[in-house]
Amino acid sequence: MGGRAITVLNVAEKPSVAKSVASILSRNQGLRVRDGRSRYNRIFEFNYTIRGQPCQMLFTSVLGHLMELDFDDRYRKWHSCDPADLFQAPVHKFVPEDKKDIKRTLEEEARRCQWLILWLDCDREGENIAFEVINVCTAANPNLTIKRARFSALIDREIHQAVQNLVEPNKWFADAVDARQEIDLRIGATFTRFQTMLMKDAFVIDTVTDGRNTVLSYGPCQFPTLGFVVERYWEIQAHEPEEFWLIKCSHRSDEGVANFSWERGHLFDYTCAVIIYEMCIEEPTATVTKVTPKEKPKYPPHPLSTIELEKRASRYFRMSSERTMKVAEELYQGGFISYPRTETDNFSSRTDLHAIVQEQQGHPEWGIYAQRLLDPGAGLWRNPRGGGHDDQAHPPIHPTKFSAGESGWSQDHRKLYELVVRHFLACVSKPALGAETTVEIDIAGERFSACGRVILERNYLDIYIYDRWDGSMIPNYAIGEQFIPTTLTLDPGKTNPPPLLSEADLLSRMDKECIGTDATMHDHIKKLLDRFYATKDANMCFTPTNLGEALVMGYDDMGYKLWKPDLRAVMERDMKSVSEGNKSKAEVLDTSLQQMKTCFLDARLNKVKLLEAMAIFFERLNRVGSDEQNGTGVVVRRCRLCQESDMVLKKNRDGNFMVGCRSYPQCRSVVWLPGSISEAVVTTNACNNCTPGPVYLIQFKFQQLKIPPSYNVNHLGCIGGCDEILTQLTEICGTGSRMPARGRGPTASTSNVHHTNPRSTASTSNAHHTNPRQAVCSHCQETGHSSNDCPSQTRRSRNPQYPGMNQQNGESSVACSSCGTPCGLQTANTDSNRGRDFYSCQTQGCRFFVLEEQNIVHGFETAICLRESYDLYYRRWVDDLNNGSEGRSFPRSNSTPASNRGRNGGRGSRGRGRNGSNSSNGTFVSATGDPISDRRCYTCGDPSHFANVCPNRGGL
């Protein structure tokens, strides 16, 4: 090789890469720079030798995509075609106005070059941009030799290797993006036009969109994002709080307080909880069974990726992801932080991390920490742990220039820069270290544990002020030590609905479901706000608006997953197939557009679902065209219906003439005119026949081809009823009304549907959506009512009487021992006892045992019995009741005469055997001494005994 130098045009995806690569290749020797046509994209020049071939290198860049995709002009206007046509309408790629200058630079430089080397990012979008550049350059110079440089990092070795091993551009990658673009465009435009026009014609929605021009956009990323918000909102609405019970235990000594948590967490079954609690307070002595001291590290975060930056800025500063990215971009432009759009959370081993720390040594706030990091004696340094993501293009976000704050910076700039620096310093720091001691105790076979922590080393916590890790002291315990709990209580609790989605949650969700890219997620979130689909509160949490909820509800009612991430997931899989050469672009386009078109046509047939969903929240408009509303038009006559306004000649949205009352929508009087009219002008001549006058005559001109030949195209007509020609032509040609002719006329108005409380209506309607808890009654598994209104439940729990133990056989009633209120029969609706009956005090709050200090107080404030379980657990008490001692305090003695057992024993007829054997061999027996065979030990599952005598548990 060798010989004459050739001229090589090199193009990168962005100016910064052009500059970096040019610097690396030229080693900054003889590097010249000049301006191109575009103010951002300069041209670097230097000499280089590729495999022995001397080259004069010209290095410039684009700004991401050079081209856009859109429909041909005749389909651009919204009313130019049926939205369904957009699935086939011709599309073309073009260079938009703001990229024309880049195009000119490429053309001019390409003309004097022999080679074109593409340095676009090495991902699918980059490959697609490469082909856009090829298109522009080869159009200017068809003789170009085209080469692709593949590189994964902007470092010397990588770049030199890339240029010495040039490859062919990957058409499959580019094709995948082409398909994605086309599908996005066609689906987006079709559904956006369809739903916008549908809703704007049917409802008053301007009120919720600030009166701005309303576009109800649909997109394969924005809609699933909205879907996440709505879905969570529905989950919250559907949540039925469920009561649970938990035993809490605390112990105070001279050394402090330990709060012990119950190993079972909580139980939904009140009876079970009471039983276990009773066991505990019968034998309240706690025995320390285990004391486990261990050192526990708390690790610093992984190096910072874009999504993490957005999530953390949202959590720490309540900064929106959109604002974060704007500020980060500005910090990047100013050279203060590295490239902010990166998926990488792993530093390359080649990155000089120490140098980055060194830069920060002079900072008034964190400079000292940076110095400590660099001091080997301090032992604070630790090489960062990566999170396993690498986009092969950019490093994690890190500071690139020291700043103690610039004069032009806003508070947001300061906060974000500080976060980036602190995050970086934390990454290269040792984890914090704590000494944790877990103490386990046993009370009557129930296990509880408490944990104390002492922070031994703060390490990274000193710099990462956003993470909290506190110590908590508990007294010292020794194994075998016993004590009486200071408090031992059975506390109620209830399940809470999940929280609204925060911005950080939303980003995580999008990331997980592959909605959008790290560079675009914040755009999709912002779009929800811009389109009035959702609002964000002060806590950065998202709530759907009526509009957003109605749209999702409408599609959901149709049974479509258009608002779910599935569609995007399928597209993503298709793109992957194309980029791997397993499917062709045409194949993917064909099938997926065909499917989407079928889906669209079906959705349009089912548009009533969308309309119904919208009607829950919005006032019906009942207009035919937007012009009918605005009260303009020339007066034809006084309105005979409302007798308040004038009837005026107008055109509806489709360009058809009509004479309607100016008081629309209050007055809906209208005269529809033949659809064949091309012109209509109200004259000053009044009709001589029609009353009450004046009824001004209208000069019509008809379209020749739309009326029978026997009629004249010009006609001076009257809409007062006397004009037979007009009547005939209306009959023959029909009208411009979209409504069927028979339903029309002044009295054909449909009543407005206006729900004054749309939310409450919505929640009713929600019952048929999405959340199975709402859709199906949790008691009887049937639809048509909520769990709260289940007939199987209300029949019992709302019994007007206060029955006795057994309503059927008329036994005596039960009174609460505490307040004397008769106890009502209820039916358990908790997991393990669903459908079972029990008695419970009707007085609110009258329910619980209380153990105060060390004096056991049997504040048994509820008469309770599970009919099916009493002989398992509560025979003693039941027997007490049966002995006429109802209302007594909860029994503590085992004094029930065995002879009384049989009384309610009939309910034990489910085959529960009672053979009278005793408990001495570890078999659990009921309080009456009967063995229990159909219950299992909570601890080991063994049916032969119950947990309080389980041999597998220590301490007893």
Next chain:
DNA sequence: GCAAGGTC
């Protein structure tokens, strides 16, 4: 007036 994807 419509999408999502690059990037200043």
